[in-house]
Amino acid sequence: MKADGTIVARKLCKSFGSHQVLRGIDLTVAAGEISCIIGPSGSGKSTLLRCVNGLETVDRGVLRVNGEDFGYVEKDDAYHAVSPQRLAEQRSRVGMVFQQFNLFPNMTAESNVMSGPVLVKKVDRKVARERAQELLAQVGLAGCGHKYPAQLSGGQQQRVAIARALAMDPSIMLFDEPTSALDPELVGEVLAVMRDLAHHGMTMLLVTHEMAFARDVADEVLFMDEGVAVERGDAREVLANPREKRTQEFLERVL
Ligand code: ADP
Ligand code: MG
Numbered sequence: 001m002k003a004d005g006t007i008v009a010r011k012l013c014k015s016f017g018s019h020q021v022l023r024g025i026d027l028t029v030a031a032g033e034i035s036c037i038i039g040p041s042g043s044g045k046s047t048l049l050r051c052v053n054g055l056e057t058v059d060r061g062v063l064r065v066n067g068e069d070f071g072y073v074e075k076d077d078a079y080h081a082v083s084p085q086r087l088a089e090q091r092s093r094v095g096m097v098f099q100q101f102n103l104f105p106n107m108t109a110e111s112n113v114m115s116g117p118v119l120v121k122k123v124d125r126k127v128a129r130e131r132a133q134e135l136l137a138q139v140g141l142a143g144c145g146h147k148y149p150a151q152l153s154g155g156q157q158q159r160v161a162i163a164r165a166l167a168m169d170p171s172i173m174l175f176d177e178p179t180s181a182l183d184p185e186l187v188g189e190v191l192a193v194m195r196d197l198a199h200h201g202m203t204m205l206l207v208t209h210e211m212a213f214a215r216d217v218a219d220e221v222l223f224m225d226e227g228v229a230v231e232r233g234d235a236r237e238v239l240a241n242p243r244e245k246r247t248q249e250f251l252e253r254v255l
Contacts, residue, residue, distance in 0.1 A: 003067020005031035005171040005203035007052060012061035014047055021047045023227040024061065029172075029220070032201040036214040036235060039224035040250060045207040048224070049174045052205065053094040054087055066093055066171055092120060095165030099177040101157045103149040109136060109160045110145030116168045128167075135163040139193045155186030159193055166197075173197065175206035211255055215239050223247045 007029040014022040021044045029035045037045045050056040051063060054071050058079075063070045071087055072079040081087070103112050113132035117123035123131075136145050139159040149157050158178055165173060175194065179187040191213050198204055198217050208214060214221055218235035223244070231244045242248045 003031075006064070006067060007035075007172060007203070007205060008062065008064040009048075009052075010062035012048070012051065012063055013059045014044075014051060014056060015059055021227050022051070022058075025224075025227075025229050026232075027205075027222060027229065029203055029205055031171075031203055033219045034198050034204045034206070034217050035220045035222065036218035037205070037207045037222045037224060038209070038211075038214065038250070038254075039230075042226075043224040044227040045224055046176050049096070049176050049205065049207060052172075053096045053174055054091040055096075057081065065090065088120065092116075092168050093170050094172045094174060095168060095170035096174040097158070097161050097165055097176070097178050099180050101149070101154070101161045101181075103157055103161055103164070105149050107148070108145060109141065109147050109149070109152065109163075112149070112160055113145075113164045113167050116164065121168070131167060132163070135166050136160070138166075138196075139163045140189065153186055154182045155189045158182065158190045162190075162193055162197075172203045172205065175204065175208070177207050177209065179208070179210060209254060211239060211251075223250065225250070 007027060009025050009027040012022055012025040025048060039045055047056060051058050052065060057071055070090055072081055110129065110132045113135055114128040117128040118125055133145060136142060139162055141156060141159055144152065144156065179190050182190065191210065195217055215236055220232065221235040221238040222229055223231040223238065225246050231238060231242060231247045239251065242251055
Protein backbone atom coordinates (compact mmCIF):
# COMPACT_ATOMS: atom_id res chain seq x y z
CA MET A 1 0.00 0.00 0.00
CA LYS A 2 1.21 3.49 -0.80
CA ALA A 3 1.69 5.16 2.56
CA ASP A 4 1.63 8.78 1.41
CA GLY A 5 -1.48 10.54 2.61
CA THR A 6 -2.34 8.00 5.28
CA ILE A 7 -3.03 8.39 8.99
CA VAL A 8 -3.05 5.52 11.47
CA ALA A 9 -3.64 5.94 15.19
CA ARG A 10 -3.76 3.01 17.58
CA LYS A 11 -4.69 3.35 21.25
CA LEU A 12 -3.58 6.96 21.14
CA CYS A 13 -3.42 8.61 24.57
CA LYS A 14 -2.79 12.20 25.57
CA SER A 15 -3.09 13.89 28.94
CA PHE A 16 -2.70 17.44 30.12
CA GLY A 17 -1.53 17.03 33.69
CA SER A 18 -3.92 14.59 35.31
CA HIS A 19 -6.62 15.23 32.70
CA GLN A 20 -6.69 12.39 30.17
CA VAL A 21 -7.99 14.04 27.01
CA LEU A 22 -7.45 11.18 24.53
CA ARG A 23 -8.16 7.74 25.94
CA GLY A 24 -7.00 5.22 23.41
CA ILE A 25 -8.16 6.55 20.06
CA ASP A 26 -8.09 4.27 17.01
CA LEU A 27 -8.28 5.93 13.63
CA THR A 28 -7.38 4.97 10.08
CA VAL A 29 -7.54 7.30 7.13
CA ALA A 30 -6.48 5.81 3.81
CA ALA A 31 -4.93 7.85 1.02
CA GLY A 32 -7.50 10.11 -0.61
CA GLU A 33 -10.11 9.42 2.04
CA ILE A 34 -12.17 12.05 3.82
CA SER A 35 -12.72 11.38 7.48
CA CYS A 36 -14.89 13.53 9.66
CA ILE A 37 -14.71 13.83 13.45
CA ILE A 38 -17.83 14.89 15.29
CA GLY A 39 -18.57 15.15 18.97
CA PRO A 40 -19.42 17.52 21.80
CA SER A 41 -17.20 20.38 22.89
CA GLY A 42 -14.30 19.24 25.06
CA SER A 43 -14.31 15.67 23.75
CA GLY A 44 -10.72 15.94 22.45
CA LYS A 45 -11.30 16.55 18.74
CA SER A 46 -8.88 19.47 18.45
CA THR A 47 -6.28 17.69 20.56
CA LEU A 48 -6.43 14.70 18.22
CA LEU A 49 -5.91 16.94 15.18
CA ARG A 50 -3.10 18.78 16.94
CA CYS A 51 -1.35 15.46 17.58
CA VAL A 52 -1.68 14.52 13.91
CA ASN A 53 0.17 17.66 12.85
CA GLY A 54 2.71 17.70 15.65
CA LEU A 55 1.41 20.66 17.63
CA GLU A 56 1.07 18.23 20.54
CA THR A 57 3.13 15.17 21.35
CA VAL A 58 1.38 11.90 22.12
CA ASP A 59 1.90 10.11 25.44
CA ARG A 60 1.20 6.54 24.40
CA GLY A 61 -0.05 4.53 21.46
CA VAL A 62 0.90 4.52 17.81
CA LEU A 63 0.67 7.49 15.47
CA ARG A 64 1.79 6.87 11.92
CA VAL A 65 1.40 9.64 9.37
CA ASN A 66 2.41 9.16 5.74
CA GLY A 67 3.60 5.71 6.75
CA GLU A 68 6.08 6.90 9.40
CA ASP A 69 5.99 7.18 13.17
CA PHE A 70 5.15 10.82 13.63
CA GLY A 71 7.28 12.98 15.89
CA TYR A 72 8.82 10.16 17.87
CA VAL A 73 10.86 7.01 17.66
CA GLU A 74 10.19 4.12 19.98
CA LYS A 75 13.28 2.63 21.57
CA ASP A 76 13.73 0.55 24.71
CA ASP A 77 9.99 0.76 25.39
CA ALA A 78 10.13 4.55 25.52
CA TYR A 79 9.25 7.35 23.12
CA HIS A 80 11.99 9.68 22.03
CA ALA A 81 11.25 12.91 20.19
CA VAL A 82 12.70 13.10 16.69
CA SER A 83 15.08 15.96 15.90
CA PRO A 84 13.46 19.37 15.40
CA GLN A 85 14.53 19.23 11.76
CA ARG A 86 12.88 15.85 11.23
CA LEU A 87 9.74 17.03 12.99
CA ALA A 88 9.59 20.14 10.79
CA GLU A 89 9.91 17.91 7.73
CA GLN A 90 7.13 15.61 8.91
CA ARG A 91 4.92 18.54 9.87
CA SER A 92 5.41 20.26 6.52
CA ARG A 93 3.54 17.40 4.88
CA VAL A 94 0.43 17.92 7.01
CA GLY A 95 -1.51 21.11 6.33
CA MET A 96 -3.83 22.50 8.98
CA VAL A 97 -6.64 25.02 8.82
CA PHE A 98 -7.99 26.50 12.05
CA GLN A 99 -11.32 27.92 13.06
CA GLN A 100 -9.80 31.40 13.49
CA PHE A 101 -7.89 31.46 10.14
CA ASN A 102 -4.61 32.45 11.88
CA LEU A 103 -3.35 34.55 8.98
CA PHE A 104 -0.47 36.95 9.56
CA PRO A 105 -2.38 40.28 9.81
CA ASN A 106 0.55 42.42 8.68
CA MET A 107 1.11 40.45 5.47
CA THR A 108 -0.86 40.46 2.22
CA ALA A 109 -2.81 37.37 1.16
CA GLU A 110 -0.06 36.52 -1.31
CA SER A 111 2.70 36.91 1.29
CA ASN A 112 0.72 34.75 3.70
CA VAL A 113 0.54 32.00 1.08
CA MET A 114 4.23 32.36 0.15
CA SER A 115 5.52 32.44 3.71
CA GLY A 116 5.83 28.69 4.33
CA PRO A 117 7.60 27.78 1.10
CA VAL A 118 9.99 30.76 1.35
CA LEU A 119 10.81 30.55 5.07
CA VAL A 120 10.64 26.81 5.69
CA LYS A 121 11.46 25.28 2.31
CA LYS A 122 13.73 28.07 1.07
CA VAL A 123 11.85 28.19 -2.22
CA ASP A 124 12.88 31.04 -4.52
CA ARG A 125 10.57 34.04 -3.97
CA LYS A 126 9.60 34.36 -7.62
CA VAL A 127 8.65 30.69 -7.83
CA ALA A 128 6.77 30.90 -4.53
CA ARG A 129 4.89 34.00 -5.70
CA GLU A 130 3.75 32.34 -8.91
CA ARG A 131 2.58 29.29 -7.00
CA ALA A 132 0.77 31.53 -4.49
CA GLN A 133 -1.08 33.20 -7.34
CA GLU A 134 -2.10 29.82 -8.72
CA LEU A 135 -3.32 28.69 -5.32
CA LEU A 136 -5.25 31.89 -4.70
CA ALA A 137 -6.94 31.37 -8.06
CA GLN A 138 -7.70 27.77 -7.09
CA VAL A 139 -9.60 28.96 -3.99
CA GLY A 140 -11.46 31.60 -6.01
CA LEU A 141 -9.34 34.59 -4.97
CA ALA A 142 -7.46 35.49 -8.13
CA GLY A 143 -6.68 39.19 -7.94
CA CYS A 144 -6.91 39.37 -4.14
CA GLY A 145 -3.22 38.67 -3.50
CA HIS A 146 -2.38 42.28 -2.64
CA LYS A 147 -5.09 42.56 0.03
CA TYR A 148 -4.46 42.34 3.75
CA PRO A 149 -6.54 39.98 5.92
CA ALA A 150 -8.50 42.90 7.41
CA GLN A 151 -9.64 43.84 3.87
CA LEU A 152 -11.08 40.37 3.28
CA SER A 153 -14.28 38.75 4.52
CA GLY A 154 -14.06 35.82 6.91
CA GLY A 155 -14.81 33.40 4.10
CA GLN A 156 -12.07 34.92 1.96
CA GLN A 157 -9.61 34.83 4.85
CA GLN A 158 -10.34 31.18 5.43
CA ARG A 159 -9.79 30.46 1.75
CA VAL A 160 -6.42 32.25 1.96
CA ALA A 161 -5.64 30.04 4.96
CA ILE A 162 -6.45 26.95 2.88
CA ALA A 163 -4.23 28.22 0.05
CA ARG A 164 -1.45 28.86 2.55
CA ALA A 165 -1.67 25.32 3.86
CA LEU A 166 -1.70 23.93 0.30
CA ALA A 167 1.41 25.93 -0.58
CA MET A 168 3.52 23.45 1.38
CA ASP A 169 2.29 20.64 -0.90
CA PRO A 170 0.93 18.58 1.98
CA SER A 171 -0.21 15.01 1.46
CA ILE A 172 -2.82 15.45 4.20
CA MET A 173 -5.05 18.37 5.14
CA LEU A 174 -6.54 18.80 8.61
CA PHE A 175 -9.43 21.17 9.22
CA ASP A 176 -10.54 22.12 12.73
CA GLU A 177 -14.06 23.55 12.52
CA PRO A 178 -13.07 25.67 9.51
CA THR A 179 -16.49 27.27 9.13
CA SER A 180 -17.51 27.72 12.77
CA ALA A 181 -16.31 31.31 13.00
CA LEU A 182 -18.01 32.39 9.78
CA ASP A 183 -21.26 34.21 9.20
CA PRO A 184 -23.73 31.69 7.78
CA GLU A 185 -23.73 33.22 4.29
CA LEU A 186 -19.94 32.71 4.03
CA VAL A 187 -19.89 29.03 5.00
CA GLY A 188 -20.77 27.75 1.53
CA GLU A 189 -17.78 29.27 -0.27
CA VAL A 190 -15.35 27.62 2.14
CA LEU A 191 -17.11 24.26 1.96
CA ALA A 192 -17.01 24.50 -1.84
CA VAL A 193 -13.22 24.83 -1.77
CA MET A 194 -12.98 21.87 0.61
CA ARG A 195 -15.30 19.81 -1.57
CA ASP A 196 -13.11 20.58 -4.58
CA LEU A 197 -10.01 19.44 -2.69
CA ALA A 198 -11.76 16.24 -1.65
CA HIS A 199 -12.69 15.53 -5.27
CA HIS A 200 -9.07 15.96 -6.27
CA GLY A 201 -7.99 13.14 -4.00
CA MET A 202 -6.58 15.02 -1.01
CA THR A 203 -6.59 13.01 2.22
CA MET A 204 -8.63 15.04 4.68
CA LEU A 205 -9.34 14.74 8.38
CA LEU A 206 -11.76 17.34 9.59
CA VAL A 207 -13.71 18.37 12.62
CA THR A 208 -17.00 19.93 11.64
CA HIS A 209 -20.53 20.58 12.75
CA GLU A 210 -21.68 20.76 9.13
CA MET A 211 -23.51 17.44 9.10
CA ALA A 212 -24.82 17.84 5.56
CA PHE A 213 -21.28 18.36 4.33
CA ALA A 214 -20.08 15.33 6.29
CA ARG A 215 -22.83 13.21 4.79
CA ASP A 216 -22.08 14.37 1.24
CA VAL A 217 -18.31 14.39 1.25
CA ALA A 218 -16.95 12.18 4.04
CA ASP A 219 -16.12 8.50 3.63
CA GLU A 220 -15.96 7.89 7.35
CA VAL A 221 -17.32 9.53 10.46
CA LEU A 222 -15.80 9.20 13.91
CA PHE A 223 -17.91 10.22 16.88
CA MET A 224 -15.82 11.19 19.92
CA ASP A 225 -17.00 11.71 23.46
CA GLU A 226 -14.81 12.33 26.51
CA GLY A 227 -11.64 11.29 24.71
CA VAL A 228 -13.04 8.01 23.44
CA ALA A 229 -13.85 7.03 19.85
CA VAL A 230 -17.40 5.93 20.60
CA GLU A 231 -18.44 5.04 17.07
CA ARG A 232 -16.70 4.93 13.72
CA GLY A 233 -18.01 3.87 10.36
CA ASP A 234 -19.37 4.76 6.95
CA ALA A 235 -20.37 8.43 7.07
CA ARG A 236 -23.90 8.04 5.74
CA GLU A 237 -24.50 4.98 7.91
CA VAL A 238 -23.31 6.57 11.16
CA LEU A 239 -25.21 9.80 10.54
CA ALA A 240 -28.44 8.07 9.49
CA ASN A 241 -28.37 5.01 11.76
CA PRO A 242 -26.01 5.52 14.69
CA ARG A 243 -25.59 2.33 16.71
CA GLU A 244 -24.42 3.86 19.97
CA LYS A 245 -26.77 5.66 22.32
CA ARG A 246 -24.31 8.52 22.88
CA THR A 247 -24.04 9.10 19.12
CA GLN A 248 -27.82 9.06 18.79
CA GLU A 249 -28.21 11.63 21.54
CA PHE A 250 -25.54 13.88 20.07
CA LEU A 251 -27.02 13.76 16.57
CA GLU A 252 -30.50 14.47 17.91
CA ARG A 253 -29.11 17.62 19.49
CA VAL A 254 -27.23 18.91 16.44
CA LEU A 255 -29.36 17.82 13.48
P1 ADP B 1 -12.74 19.72 21.44
O1 ADP B 1 -11.94 20.19 20.29
O2 ADP B 1 -13.45 18.41 21.21
O3 ADP B 1 -13.71 20.75 21.94
P2 ADP B 1 -10.24 19.85 22.89
O4 ADP B 1 -9.35 18.85 22.27
O5 ADP B 1 -10.03 21.26 22.52
O6 ADP B 1 -11.75 19.41 22.66
O7 ADP B 1 -10.12 19.76 24.45
C1 ADP B 1 -10.34 18.55 25.16
C2 ADP B 1 -10.05 18.81 26.62
O8 ADP B 1 -8.66 19.04 26.78
C3 ADP B 1 -10.77 20.02 27.21
O9 ADP B 1 -11.18 19.69 28.50
C4 ADP B 1 -9.68 21.08 27.22
O10 ADP B 1 -9.91 21.96 28.27
C5 ADP B 1 -8.43 20.26 27.46
N1 ADP B 1 -7.23 20.87 26.86
C6 ADP B 1 -7.02 21.10 25.54
N2 ADP B 1 -5.81 21.65 25.33
C7 ADP B 1 -5.25 21.78 26.54
C8 ADP B 1 -3.98 22.30 27.01
N3 ADP B 1 -3.06 22.76 26.16
N4 ADP B 1 -3.76 22.26 28.33
C9 ADP B 1 -4.68 21.78 29.20
N5 ADP B 1 -5.87 21.28 28.84
C10 ADP B 1 -6.16 21.28 27.53
MG1 MG C 1 -12.03 21.93 19.20
